[in-house]
Amino acid sequence: MSALFRAIVPFAVPAALLFAAFALVFYSAALPPTLDGLKLYGPYIVLVLGAGLAIAFNRGRTLLALVILCGAYGAQQLWLQQGLATPTARAVYVGLTLFVPLNLAVLAVLPERGIFNRHGLWRLGAIAAQAVIVAWVASAGNPAIVDWASARFFEPLPLRAGRIPQLGIAVTAAGVMVAMVAAVVARSAISAALAGAIIAFAVAAHVPNASVTFSIFTAMAELMVTIAVLQDTFRMAFRDELTGIPSRRALNEQLAALGARYTVAMVDVDHFKKFNDTYGHDLGDQVLKMVAAHIAGVGGGGKAYRYGGEEFSVIFPGKDLDEALPHLEALREEIESYRLALRASDRPKKAKRTKRERGGWRGRNAVSVTVSIGVAERNERLATPQAVIEAADRALYRAKDKGRNRVSR
Numbered sequence: 001m002s003a004l005f006r007a008i009v010p011f012a013v014p015a016a017l018l019f020a021a022f023a024l025v026f027y028s029a030a031l032p033p034t035l036d037g038l039k040l041y042g043p044y045i046v047l048v049l050g051a052g053l054a055i056a057f058n059r060g061r062t063l064l065a066l067v068i069l070c071g072a073y074g075a076q077q078l079w080l081q082q083g084l085a086t087p088t089a090r091a092v093y094v095g096l097t098l099f100v101p102l103n104l105a106v107l108a109v110l111p112e113r114g115i116f117n118r119h120g121l122w123r124l125g126a127i128a129a130q131a132v133i134v135a136w137v138a139s140a141g142n143p144a145i146v147d148w149a150s151a152r153f154f155e156p157l158p159l160r161a162g163r164i165p166q167l168g169i170a171v172t173a174a175g176v177m178v179a180m181v182a183a184v185v186a187r188s189a190i191s192a193a194l195a196g197a198i199i200a201f202a203v204a205a206h207v208p209n210a211s212v213t214f215s216i217f218t219a220m221a222e223l224m225v226t227i228a229v230l231q232d233t234f235r236m237a238f239r240d241e242l243t244g245i246p247s248r249r250a251l252n253e254q255l256a257a258l259g260a261r262y263t264v265a266m267v268d269v270d271h272f273k274k275f276n277d278t279y280g281h282d283l284g285d286q287v288l289k290m291v292a293a294h295i296a297g298v299g300g301g302g303k304a305y306r307y308g309g310e311e312f313s314v315i316f317p318g319k320d321l322d323e324a325l326p327h328l329e330a331l332r333e334e335i336e337s338y339r340l341a342l343r344a345s346d347r348p349k350k351a352k353r354t355k356r357e358r359g360g361w362r363g364r365n366a367v368s369v370t371v372s373i374g375v376a377e378r379n380e381r382l383a384t385p386q387a388v389i390e391a392a393d394r395a396l397y398r399a400k401d402k403g404r405n406r407v408s409r
């Protein structure tokens with residue numbers, strides 16, 4: 001349930017803005033005439049807002065998506081208002097319906113590489129090259145390419161009413177899928193926004209000569225990628241990048257909001273320095289992800305945070321120590337019995353066998369780790385979150401002293 005919820009969350013804003021776009025178009029005639037300028041200049045206004053934000057946060061993909069969407073709107077204003085009767089208009093239209101969804105989908109899977117560097121320049125150059133190709137096809141008056149690109153490849157498709165060529169529909173559908181998968185896999189708001197932007201652009205392109213509709217839908221698409229900057233920035237601030245669980249900053253906010261009864265556990269991976277030395281930092285990272293996933297799944301309403309390095313915190317709001325203990329004990333056992341499979345390249349060279357390995361503690365093709373846990377609850381003596389954390393830390397040291405792989409209070 002919560003996994004499904006997490007997968008859906010990034011799509012909430014694009015879905016709401018799509019809905020808003022339909023509502024705005026539906027009621028646009030009823031809007032006061034003083035808003036007419038807004039209807040036609042919306043995409044330019046959002047471009048300025050969004051580009052400012054994208055530059056301030058160094059978000060190259062957002063800036064390029066804004067350029068693409070606003071450029072498409074500019075092209076609509078220049079060439080498509082009179083419909084698709086002329087060869088130029090048809091060439092521009094076919095170019096837009098192919099290249100806009102294609103590029104937005106590509107941006108959804110590309111890594112973020114910032115703006116003012118050679119990556120940004122290359123990406124901008126690739127987009128400009130496509131614009132040049134469309135301009136060349138349009139001005140050379142070569143209808144053969146346009147005819148081919150807008151051909152009806154698949155006759156029985158019941159899409160006669162639409163103007164978007166079948167090739168464009170195929171690119172749109174594939175682009176939406178690709179962007180959605182990227183959004184779910186990377187839990188990325190910008191990829192989700194790009195999926196929404198492809199859909200919004202398809203609606204706009206469906207009515208190429210209806211300027212207000214085109215304007216509203218492209219402006220909403222721009223708004224999607226702009227808001228995604230804020231969502232992704234928020235996520236970066238409050239989620240730990242490696243493990244994907246909430247970060248120290250989120251922990252501090254949670255601590256400040258706690259009531260009079262809660263329990264704090266500090267979890268520390270045992271002998272982790274040695275693990276890194278034996279298996280390398282990359283496998284160490286993988287183990288940290290695995291450990292974090294287990295801690296995040298702890299029962300009893302415990303909330304997991306990466307405190308730093310190989311240390312994690314679990315907060316049990318409203319629970320006392322005795323209520324939290326069984327869940328922490330279960331967590332410790334779960335991590336102890338979990339085996340992480342090794343690829344051949346991860347296996348240690350023969351010289352680097354550790355003592356624990358020889359003791360049969362690890363299998364040959366799998367590794368495992370243990371954790372020590374210190375627990376403390378709030379009471380009259382430990383009245384502040386800071387004091388409770390320190391007490392949990394002291395309990396953690398006792399767990400280490402007693403031989404590790406245990407829960408101490």
Ligand code: GH3
Pocket residue numbers: 242268269270271272273274276280281282283284285288308309310400404
């Ligand atoms: P102990 O059982 O006493 O906790 O021993 P330890 O080796 O785990 O303790 P120590 O705090 O000395 O070592 C922590 C190690 O965790 C040091 C560092 O190499 C490793 N570490 C911290 N953060 C990361 C990380 O993000 N990735 C990886 N791979 N290792 C990390």
Ligand code: MG
Pocket residue numbers: 268269309310311
């Ligand atoms: Mg440590």
Ligand code: MG
Pocket residue numbers: 268269270271272273310
């Ligand atoms: Mg440790």
